[in-house]
Amino acid sequence: MNAYRELLDRVVQVRGMRAAMLVSEDDGLVVAEALSEGVDGASVAALAASLTLRIRRAAASAGFAAPAVVQLRAERGALLTVQAGDGLLVVAIADRETNLGLARLELREAASRLVG
Amino acid sequence: MSDTVRRLSLELAADPASLVFLELAEELRRRAQLPAAWKVARAGVGRYPELAEAHDLCARILADQGDRAAARDTWQRVLELAPQHVGAHKGLAFLCFREGDLPGAMPHLEAASTVAPDDEGVATALARLRVALEGIDALARGRAAAAVTAPAPAPAEAVSLVSRNGEAPESEELGPSIVVLDAHGMRLAGDLQTPSGASAGDAVAAHLAGVTREAARAARLLDLGAWQHVSAESQDGNLLVLAPTAETALVIVRPPDVPVGRLALLADQAARRARGWLAELA
Numbered sequence: 001m002n003a004y005r006e007l008l009d010r011v012v013q014v015r016g017m018r019a020a021m022l023v024s025e026d027d028g029l030v031v032a033e034a035l036s037e038g039v040d041g042a043s044v045a046a047l048a049a050s051l052t053l054r055i056r057r058a059a060a061s062a063g064f065a066a067p068a069v070v071q072l073r074a075e076r077g078a079l080l081t082v083q084a085g086d087g088l089l090v091v092a093i094a095d096r097e098t099n100l101g102l103a104r105l106e107l108r109e110a111a112s113r114l115v116g
Numbered sequence: 117m118s119d120t121v122r123r124l125s126l127e128l129a130a131d132p133a134s135l136v137f138l139e140l141a142e143e144l145r146r147r148a149q150l151p152a153a154w155k156v157a158r159a160g161v162g163r164y165p166e167l168a169e170a171h172d173l174c175a176r177i178l179a180d181q182g183d184r185a186a187a188r189d190t191w192q193r194v195l196e197l198a199p200q201h202v203g204a205h206k207g208l209a210f211l212c213f214r215e216g217d218l219p220g221a222m223p224h225l226e227a228a229s230t231v232a233p234d235d236e237g238v239a240t241a242l243a244r245l246r247v248a249l250e251g252i253d254a255l256a257r258g259r260a261a262a263a264v265t266a267p268a269p270a271p272a273e274a275v276s277l278v279s280r281n282g283e284a285p286e287s288e289e290l291g292p293s294i295v296v297l298d299a300h301g302m303r304l305a306g307d308l309q310t311p312s313g314a315s316a317g318d319a320v321a322a323h324l325a326g327v328t329r330e331a332a333r334a335a336r337l338l339d340l341g342a343w344q345h346v347s348a349e350s351q352d353g354n355l356l357v358l359a360p361t362a363e364t365a366l367v368i369v370r371p372p373d374v375p376v377g378r379l380a381l382l383a384d385q386a387a388r389r390a391r392g393w394l395a396e397l398a
Binding site (some may be wrong): 043044047048050051054055056057058059061062063064065066067068069070071072073074075076077078079093 | 308310311312314316319320322323324326327330331333334335337338339340341342343344345346347348349350351352353355357367369376380
């Protein structure tokens with residue numbers, strides 16, 4: 001669990017990141033988390049897993065493999081999810097000041113370490 | 117070594133300052149001997165750094181090698197040296213097209229057509245590109261109104277750019293890749309194709325109605341404000357969903373080499389046109 005936490009801590013070091021979590025894709029439960037104050041981890045996990053599942057179904061209907069990265073962009077920030085294998089997602093919440101390109105790279109790095 | 121290559125090589129050896137390097141490098145490129153072509157062309161650029169034709173040759177070799185970024189930079193250098201260079205405009209149009217940026221290809225083809233009105237390759241490519249863009253514009257002009265009951269025009273039809281020498285067509289097929297749907301998951305216009313070529317517009321529309329609701333809910337509950345778009349990156353392609361209006365959604369799909377940032381720009385353009393079309397329908 002400490003190894004998971006270390007990976008997530010690295011993600012939240014990106015400026016503007018409010019949360020980084022490891023989430024079970026099927027049921028949206030939190031496996032590990034690194035949260036800023038005021039962030040409801042359980043809600044983030046559930047919403048991220050649900051959105052990812054729906055977009056995965058849409059992608060499958062277009063004949064695409066499961067998306068490796070899903071981003072929800074909104075006025076004041078973004079929700080990012082990255083497939084980490086074994087039914088897990090790395091999930092992050094970023095505010096609008098965040099460098100999303102960097103955040104995406106850190107998430108992919110964390111996911112690849114989890115898979116490895 | 118062919119007789120032609122041998123003859124040109126001998127000519128260049130006899131007179132290294134000769135412009136025959138252009139012909140030799142082009143002959144090598146045509147024979148797919150790209151490293152050799154590059155070597156000859158680069159040496160020529162070194163000798164004639166202000167010669168637009170030499171840079172154009174390098175750009176075409178880079179494009180053949182798949183290095184689009186370097187090819188683009190080199191063709192832009194050609195236009196700095198010779199703003200009316202037809203080959204550079206055709207090359208840049210080709211690169212735009214390969215990246216799914218059909219509107220971006222238009223000014224280059226128009227410029228090439230102005231300079232070389234008799235170039236059949238340019239005329240053909242321009243005509244096909246206009247047809248492709250017409251499919252997107254039809255959304256705004258209401259021509260696709262019949263799409264509610266009949267197939268919508270394909271927003272990105274096949275476009276081909278004939279190569280400079282007219283021999284090998286530099287072409288890429290873009291199948292249908294945009295769908296507009298209503299809040300109930302019913303397709304209003306456009307279509308999508310799976311990588312195997314099957315129509316998937318209706319199935320994707322049905323699933324995406326749930327995605328847009330989920331996106332709106334997630335953004336609200338996570339205190340992120342109004343949602344703007346959802347993107348998904350897959351090994352088979354990238355997909356982006358946004359809402360042109362409160363009651364509709366638009367999905368755009370492109371190959372995986374089209375970055376999500378560019379996809380968002382393309383989707384914004386399509387959404388503006390869709391809003392116009394939907395306003396006319398209302």
